[in-house]
Amino acid sequence: MRQLVTSAPVARSVVARYVAGDGAADAVAVAGRLHGDGLLISLDHLGEDTRGARQADLATREYTTLLASLAAAGLTGGGAAEVSVKPTAVGLGLADHGEKTAAENISRICAAAREAGTTVTVDMEDHSHVDATLRIVRMVRGEFPDLGCVIQSQLRRSAADCAALAAPGSRVRLCKGAYNAPQEVAFTTRAEVDRSYARCLRALMRGDGYPMLATHDPRLIEIGAAQARLTGRGPADFEYQMLYGIRPAEQRRLAAGGARMRVYVPYGSDWYGYLVRRLAERPANLAFFARSLLTRS
Ligand SMILES: Cc1cc2nc3c(=O)[nH]c(=O)nc-3n(C[C@H](O)[C@H](O)[C@H](O)COP(=O)(O)OP(=O)(O)OC[C@H]3O[C@@H](n4cnc5c(N)ncnc54)[C@H](O)[C@@H]3O)c2cc1C
Numbered sequence: 001m002r003q004l005v006t007s008a009p010v011a012r013s014v015v016a017r018y019v020a021g022d023g024a025a026d027a028v029a030v031a032g033r034l035h036g037d038g039l040l041i042s043l044d045h046l047g048e049d050t051r052g053a054r055q056a057d058l059a060t061r062e063y064t065t066l067l068a069s070l071a072a073a074g075l076t077g078g079g080a081a082e083v084s085v086k087p088t089a090v091g092l093g094l095a096d097h098g099e100k101t102a103a104e105n106i107s108r109i110c111a112a113a114r115e116a117g118t119t120v121t122v123d124m125e126d127h128s129h130v131d132a133t134l135r136i137v138r139m140v141r142g143e144f145p146d147l148g149c150v151i152q153s154q155l156r157r158s159a160a161d162c163a164a165l166a167a168p169g170s171r172v173r174l175c176k177g178a179y180n181a182p183q184e185v186a187f188t189t190r191a192e193v194d195r196s197y198a199r200c201l202r203a204l205m206r207g208d209g210y211p212m213l214a215t216h217d218p219r220l221i222e223i224g225a226a227q228a229r230l231t232g233r234g235p236a237d238f239e240y241q242m243l244y245g246i247r248p249a250e251q252r253r254l255a256a257g258g259a260r261m262r263v264y265v266p267y268g269s270d271w272y273g274y275l276v277r278r279l280a281e282r283p284a285n286l287a288f289f290a291r292s293l294l295t296r297s
Pocket of ligand 1: 122123124125150152175176177178179214215216217218241242243246247263264
């Protein structure tokens with residue numbers, strides 16, 4: 001499967017549209033262009049399921065160097081460009097002391113982000129990593145309270161997690177979830193996942209944290225705007241987030257209307273897992289990518 005996808009010419013052109021390039025310089029250049037268009041950015045260095053401590057260390061260094069480059073390019077002021085980190089890229093899956101290693105490496109990235117004047121958000125991966133990821137977030141927030149985390153509405157536990165996380169200063173990105181999960185822990189129909197998203201959204205908007213609404217779904221974006229009005233939140237009190245290359249015109253429309261709109265920009269050569277999650281794991285997302293190739297709406 002990997003061989004097929006990585007060698008297919010069409011995959012290459014899809015990758016070019018959704019991934020900023022192979023190196024940090026490509027990512028910084030794309031971030032600069034998006035910033036020029038009034039958009040905020042979260043950069044993700046592609047890679048996950050790291051199996052060795054050395055690789056986890058290299059991934060961590062990639063982020064600290066990237067943050068210095070973003071600062072040098074003048075892109076970190078007011079958190080304009082921040083970074084997103086996958087716990088398994090920085091060691092969570094290591095057989096020995098994985099959780100401790102990931103927590104230490106995320107702390108190192110947070111220190112570099114603070115130095116650069118910006119923030120870090122910890123991505124959420126497979127449901128089996130949720131407890132460990134939230135423990136890491138709670139721990140690292142002791143020193144870096146602005147560390148963001150992600151909640152996936154597809155998981156049955158998520159409304160409760162949102163309520164628990166909606167504390168002052170708490171940055172929480174809400175997405176539907178991109179990983180398959182068994183029905184004991186996850187909603188399986190699109191309608192249930194969407195209803196759960198609306199419940200989670202309500203908990204975050206009514207709470208005291210900073211909600212980050214990561215979705216391209218027009219209905220959920222509308223619900224988000226309505227909830228913001230109902231809860232008295234102004235444009236500075238929450239943000240929308242979308243993926244690089246998906247609904248770019250909508251991203252610019254929201255930003256032009258005064259909303260904080262952050263684009264999640266992946267870069268790096270290890271793009272296979274990122275692409276496959278959308279192309280292969282979920283039929284709905286295959287249609288989602290196919291449609292986005294045909295329209296730039
Ligand atoms: C910033 C960001 C960060 C993320 N981080 C994580 C994470 O840490 N962990 C994780 O598991 N997942 C993450 N995701 C992925 C997320 O969980 C979903 O898999 C992905 O965003 C698709 O879900 P959706 O909410 O956009 O809804 P979908 O149900 O996939 O799409 C909803 C609707 O959006 C509209 N739409 C979508 N694309 C287009 C298009 N190109 N043109 C026109 N209309 C379109 C259509 O109306 C579609 O029906 C992240 C997503 C974003 C945006």
